[in-house]
Every structure is written in structure tokens, then in C-alpha cells.
Amino acid sequence: MSHQKNTLRSGPDSNGRFGIFGGRFVSETLMPLILDLEKAYQASKNDGAFKAEFEGLLTDFVGRPSPLYYAERLTEYLNGAKIYFKREELNHTGAHKINNCIGQILLARRMGKTRIIAETGAGQHGVATATVCAKFGLKCVIYMGAKDIERQKPNVFRMKLLGAKVRPVTCGSESLKDAMNEAMRDWVAHVEDTFYIIGTAAGPHPYPELVRDFQSVIGHETRLQIMEKEGRLPDSLVACVGGGSNAIGLFHPFLDDDIDMYGIEAAGHGINTDKHAASLTGGKPGVLHGNRTYLLMDEDGQIIEAHSISAGLDYPGIGPEHSWLHDIKRVKYVPITDQEALEAFKVCTKYEGIIPALESAHAIAYVMKLAPTLPKDHIMVMNLSGRGDKDIDTVAKAIGTEI
Amino acid sequence: MSVTRIEKKFAALKSEGRSALITFTTAGDPNYKTALDILKGLPAAGADIIELGMPFSDPMADGPAIQAASIRALHAGMTTQKTLRMVEEFRKIDQETPIILMGYYNPIYIYGVDAFLKDALDAGVDGLIIVDLPPEEDVELAIPAKKVGMGCIHLATPTTDQVRLGHILKNASGFLYYVSIAGITGTKEPDLGPVKEAVKMIRQHTNLPIAIGFGIKTPEMAKAFAEFSDAVVVGSAIVSIIADNMDQEGLAKSALKSKVLNFVKTLSLGVHKAK
Numbered sequence: 081m082s083h084q085k086n087t088l089r090s091g092p093d094s095n096g097r098f099g100i101f102g103g104r105f106v107s108e109t110l111m112p113l114i115l116d117l118e119k120a121y122q123a124s125k126n127d128g129a130f131k132a133e134f135e136g137l138l139t140d141f142v143g144r145p146s147p148l149y150y151a152e153r154l155t156e157y158l159n160g161a162k163i164y165f166k167r168e169e170l171n172h173t174g175a176h177k178i179n180n181c182i183g184q185i186l187l188a189r190r191m192g193k194t195r196i197i198a199e200t201g202a203g204q205h206g207v208a209t210a211t212v213c214a215k216f217g218l219k220c221v222i223y224m225g226a227k228d229i230e231r232q233k234p235n236v237f238r239m240k241l242l243g244a245k246v247r248p249v250t251c252g253s254e255s256l257k258d259a260m261n262e263a264m265r266d267w268v269a270h271v272e273d274t275f276y277i278i279g280t281a282a283g284p285h286p287y288p289e290l291v292r293d294f295q296s297v298i299g300h301e302t303r304l305q306i307m308e309k310e311g312r313l314p315d316s317l318v319a320c321v322g323g324g325s326n327a328i329g330l331f332h333p334f335l336d337d338d339i340d341m342y343g344i345e346a347a348g349h350g351i352n353t354d355k356h357a358a359s360l361t362g363g364k365p366g367v368l369h370g371n372r373t374y375l376l377m378d379e380d381g382q383i384i385e386a387h388s389i390s391a392g393l394d395y396p397g398i399g400p401e402h403s404w405l406h407d408i409k410r411v412k413y414v415p416i417t418d419q420e421a422l423e424a425f426k427v428c429t430k431y432e433g434i435i436p437a438l439e440s441a442h443a444i445a446y447v448m449k450l451a452p453t454l455p456k457d458h459i460m461v462m463n464l465s466g467r468g469d470k471d472i473d474t475v476a477k478a479i480g481t482e483i
Numbered sequence: 484m485s486v487t488r489i490e491k492k493f494a495a496l497k498s499e500g501r502s503a504l505i506t507f508t509t510a511g512d513p514n515y516k517t518a519l520d521i522l523k524g525l526p527a528a529g530a531d532i533i534e535l536g537m538p539f540s541d542p543m544a545d546g547p548a549i550q551a552a553s554i555r556a557l558h559a560g561m562t563t564q565k566t567l568r569m570v571e572e573f574r575k576i577d578q579e580t581p582i583i584l585m586g587y588y589n590p591i592y593i594y595g596v597d598a599f600l601k602d603a604l605d606a607g608v609d610g611l612i613i614v615d616l617p618p619e620e621d622v623e624l625a626i627p628a629k630k631v632g633m634g635c636i637h638l639a640t641p642t643t644d645q646v647r648l649g650h651i652l653k654n655a656s657g658f659l660y661y662v663s664i665a666g667i668t669g670t671k672e673p674d675l676g677p678v679k680e681a682v683k684m685i686r687q688h689t690n691l692p693i694a695i696g697f698g699i700k701t702p703e704m705a706k707a708f709a710e711f712s713d714a715v716v717v718g719s720a721i722v723s724i725i726a727d728n729m730d731q732e733g734l735a736k737s738a739l740k741s742k743v744l745n746f747v748k749t750l751s752l753g754v755h756k757a758k
Contacts, residue, residue, distance in 0.1 A: 109642050109662060109665055269666035
């Protein structure tokens with residue numbers, strides 16, 4: 081491992097590895113594309129014009145910086161740590177996903193690509209991708225599991241309004257992992273003109289690195305904002321993890337600081353059942369979708385379908401950097417069940433006047449467990465990664481209410 | 484290692500002055516017994532080399548036909564261990580026909596690379612084609628395979644330039660598999676011209692036999708591509724016959740095996756007509 085001394089922030093190495101995790105496990109047809117992308121990405125890092133365009137769009141199109149908000153009533157209710165929300169749900173399109181899409185579409189344009197593809201689970205990444213494609217006038221095809229299309233209809237309609245073609249994926253479990261398979265099949269068949277905007281910090285190198293870097297705006301802003309409000313860094317950070325892009329975006333700028341970090345996995349019906357999506361708690365290292373990472377699988381290495389009430393966490397894997405941070409014990413990964421997330425969804429809505437995405441509600445649920453055990457001078461920042469408008473049908477159904 | 488089964492086969496074909504037919508079927512499709520029966524019948528039907536797919540839940544490089552084959556096999560309870568057992572049973576009746584396992588890395592990684600290589604060699608496997616292991620990941624499997632004398636067939640594609648070809652050939656053995664289209668298995672049809680050009684380019688860099696696959700569906704196409712290559716691979720078209728000969732309960736109809744083998748015969752005749 082070629083990490084610089086005294087930093088956890090220098091990964092991946094030149095082979096795209098974080099420890100044993102990451103890598104480039106793709107078909108040969110895609111290798112030249114991935115190497116081109118790596119070149120384009122490295123060049124963009126040293127290019128002031130790219131940085132200026134990216135930051136300009138984050139300000140004027142996305143509406144950044146997102147506020148760091150003191151959740152006063154939740155803090156009082158829990159009677160422990162002082163809780164701040166990083167308000168990524170206030171971004172244009174309602175989640176952190178857009179940060180990464182802006183970065184990747186700028187890369188696509190630099191590389192002369194004219195057609196964009198993406199996979200989506202809850203539809204948030206699909207909407208964000210369709211949005212940036214509309215903004216730049218590029219063709220857009222979104223792959224989405226047939227099951228997810230059924231449970232996320234408003235987002236499907238949004239994508240169509242934005243001019244994207246939404247292709248239902250009917251193979252396998254008809255959810256996020258299958259949408260990703262299908263997007264990769266599309267990519268192999270359209271290598272000349274197509275750019276694949278992966279929605280999370282996973283996939284073949286350099287995706288985990290570049291998605292993390294584009295999302296790191298979350299952590300960088302948090303650092304400045306908390307210094308302004310509290311005059312010091314926080315004591316802990318909490319974020320939900322599906323693939324893990326909102327979490328790595330918050331965590332990465334703080335990895336070398338003395339701060340506790342908690343990544344919250346979706347435990348579905350419970351990690352002792354066969355219906356969960358907690359790949360770190362309940363999985364083991366394997367290879368899928370271009371990277372080595374923790375995965376849910378059977379003893380023969382066949383990937384198992386994940387389950388979570390939240391479509392955005394319904395994925396049997398996780399980004400490779402999280403797998404590494406888990407193994408070296410820098411970040412603690414904790415499972416939260418569907419029921420706990422639903423409860424947190426209600427509490428946040430009622431006490432803070434913010435309807436959180438079910439994904440983010442997993443993080444809130446852990447805040448509700450952890451904060452009461454901590455002293456009042458403990459400062460905790462939780463990433464409120466998305467808004468919950470898209471989830472109200474799911475929640476209504478889960479609590480037995482008709483809308 | 485002495486001369487391998489793959490080398491022997493290509494040497495024999497060379498003296499006959501013709502190309503090889505490589506057939507692809509998925510191990511355990513539609514079930515263990517039928518798949519083994521088909522496997523045992525393939526050499527007599529004209530398959531010179533056999534590619535046997537290792538079923539995987541997420542076959543990202545495969546089109547609908549082979550995806551469905553993988554799912555049928557997994558539903559019927561197929562595992563990596565059983566795939567090796569199938570090869571072992573085949574070897575009891577056939578010592579000459581090379582068998583190449585084709586699949587994805589995760590089941591091998593979970594089996595354990597060293598244990599897998601040992602068990603596969605013991606079972607009588609001659610080579611591996613692992614679609615999601617490009618040369619950048621040779622250290623995972625290709626290099627350990629080379630050490631124990633297992634063939635490691637690498638892929639070149641329409642996106643491969645001369646520089647990459649150098650990387651690909653570094654740890655390649657057995658033969659080189661040229662993927663004739665940018666795409667997944669069994670979908671687009673390849674154009675003869677560009678494939679011919681690519682094969683010509685590759686020949687300047689290697690003495691390995693060159694096989695062409697992805698999208699070759701008929702005896703006529705097999706003949707056309709066999710004219711200038713050392714082997715043609717047919718997969719999806721064979722696997723589709725299995726899909727078409729299942730009853731409503733998902734059981735193999737009685738004619739399934741003979742239909743598959745008859746098709747292989749016509750492919751073989753096509754290949755024999757070349758050159």
C-alpha cells in the first residue's frame with residue numbers, strides 16, 4: 081500500500097486500490113475507456129478552468145453552499161450531544177447526488193462524449209443525471225430496476241420530463257444492482273460516444289476516487305461552517321451508506337482529524353434475517369461491478385439480493401474506500417433497521433420540520449441512539465443527504481395510512 | 484509442463500488445415516444431468532474445443548440468452564464445485580477435447596484462487612476465460628494460473644490498440660480470444676472487414692492461435708470467420724436452442740439434447756468448409 085505517511089487521505093494507489101479493495105475488474109472492451117477517464121480526471125485536477133466551472137455551477141445551479149443547521153429541537157429532545165445537520169437535501173434536485181453529476185458531466189464534455197448513461201435505485205441519481213443532461217443538452221438514458229420504477233413513480237416522471245429515456249431493467253432482482261449491470265452492458269456496446277455517470281463512490285477505478293472528490297465539497301464546507309459556528313471541529317460525523325457517496329463526501333476531508341465517524345448501513349428487517357442491505361456488517365469481500373469490496377453473497381459467490389425500505393440503500397455492495405475504512409477501523413459501520421429508520425423519519429419531520437429521505441432517516445436513527453449517551457458539549461454533524469418527498473408513498477404504506 | 488491439450492488440438496487442426504469450432508454452453512443449463520449429456524455429445528457433434536460457462540448471478544458481459552442460461556443453471560442448483568465435477572465426469576470419456584471454463588471472477592475468488600486452480604486442473608480443465616479480469620488484474624488469477632500450468636485465455640477487443648495488445652499478450656496462453664464486437668454476447672452481428680483487419684494486426688504480435696467470438700450465430704457466419712482465424716466461438720445461438728426446448732414447468736423437452744447437437748453438427752460443417 082502506497083499511502084503517504086500519517087495520512088489516510090492519499091488513496092487510492094496507482095492501481096486504484098484502497099488496501100485490498102477497489103481495482104479495475106471490467107471487461108477488456110471497457111479498459112481503454114477507463115484509462116481515458118483516469119487521464120481526463122487527473123488533467124482536470126490541475127486545471128483552473130475546470131475547477132472554476134465546477135465551483136460556479138455548484139454555486140449558481142446547485143445552490144451551494146448547503147447550510148450547516150443546528151437541529152435545536154432534536155438536540156433538546158435527545159438531551160445529549162449538540163446536533164448539526166448538513167443540509168444536502170436543500171440542493172437542487174433534493175439530494176447530494178447532483179454534486180457528483182455536475183463533476184462527471186463536465187468530464188464527459190471534456191472527453192467529447194455526447195451520450196450519457198446512468199443507473200439509479202431510488203431515482204435520485206437518475207433525476208440528478210437527467211437534470212445535468214438537460215442543462216447541457218446531452219442525450220440521456222437511465223437504467224432503473226422494474227421494481228424500483230414501481231415504487232418511485234414520481235422520480236420516473238421527473239426524469240422523463242427532463243428528457244431522459246428511462247429503461248426498465250427486468251433481469252435479476254429488478255433493482256439497483258441489476259440496473260448497474262445493464263448500464264455496463266450499454267456502455268460496452270456504445271464505447272465511442274457514451275459516458276457512464278456512476279452515482280456512487282463505487283465501480284472500477286477511477287470512479288470511487290472521482291465521485292469521492294466531487295462529493296468532498298460536503299466535508300470541506302462543513303469544516304469551514306463548523307469553525308465559524310463553534311470555533312472548533314466536530315467530535316463526530318454520521319452519514320448513511322448505500323454505495324456510500326454522501327458519507328465519503330462528508331468523512332474524507334476529516335479522515336486525518338481526531339473525529340469519530342459512523343457510517344449507517346440499512347439493516348432492513350434485521351441483519352440476522354435474509355432481508356437487509358448491510359454489506360459490511362453481513363457480507364464479505366468479493367468482486368462485483370468493477371471493484372473488490374464487501375458484498376452480500378452466498379457461499380458459492382453468487383450475489384444476493386439486498387433489501388431495504390429505502391431504494392437508495394438497496395444495494396448488496398458498498399464503495400471500496402468504505403470497505404478499507406471498515407477494515408482499518410477508522411470508521412464504525414452500524415446497521416439500522418427499516419423500523420428504526422421509519423421512527424426517525426417521523427421524529428425528524430415532527431421536531432425539525434424537515435422531511436428526510438428514508439436513506440438519511442437511517443443516519444438520524446443512529447443519531448437518536450448515540451446522542452443521548454454523549455455529553456452536551458459533544459458536537460455531532462449528520463449528513464441530511466436527501467429530502468423525503470419521494471418517499472411519502474412508501475412511508476404511508478409502511479405505517480398503514482392511505483394518502 | 485509438457486504439451487498441453489490446447490496446444491495438441493491446435494497442432495492437430497493445423498495439420499488438417501482447418502479452424503476449430505469452439506462451442507459455449509453453460510454448466511448446469513438447464514440442469515446438471517442434461518448439461519452433462521450435452522457436454523458428452525459435443526465432441527462427436529463436431530466441437531473441437533469446449534467452453535463451459537460457470538454460472539454467475541451478475542453476468543455483466545453477457546446478452547439476454549446467456550444471462551438466462553446462467554439463471555436457469557443457478558435455479559437448478561449449480562455451483563462452482565458442481566461445474567468442476569461435471570468436467571471430471573466428462574474426462575472419464577474424453578481425454579482429448581480441451582475444456583475452457585468461462586465466467587466471472589467472484590465465484591473463483593470466493594472458492595479461493597489456489598484451491599480453485601488445483602481442483603480445476605485435477606478435474607481436467609485446460610484453460611480459463613474470466614471476463615472481468617483485464618491484464619491490469621493479472622496478478623489476481625492469470626499469473627497464479629500460469630505458475631501451475633493452467634491456460635489463461637486473454638481477450639482482445641475492437642477497442643484494443645497495439646499498446647494494449649502488448650499488455651494483454653504478456654500473460655496470455657492457450658489462444659487469444661478476439662471479441663468481434665464492442666458489446667455483449669449474442670447481440671450485434673460482427674462485420675467481417677474490421678475483424679479481419681484486427682486479426683491481421685494481432686498476428687503480427689503473437690503466435691498464439693486466434694479465436695473469434697461474440698455474435699457468430701449461423702454455420703455460414705462460422706465459415707466466413709473461420710476462413711481467417713484459428714477458431715470460431717458460438718455461444719448464444721446454441722444456448723437459445725436450450726431455452727426454446729423447455730416445457731412450461733422449466734423441464735427439458737426430450738428432443739433438447741439432439742436439437743442442440745444437430746445444430747452443433749451444422750456449425751461444424753460450416754467450419755470444415757472454410758479454407
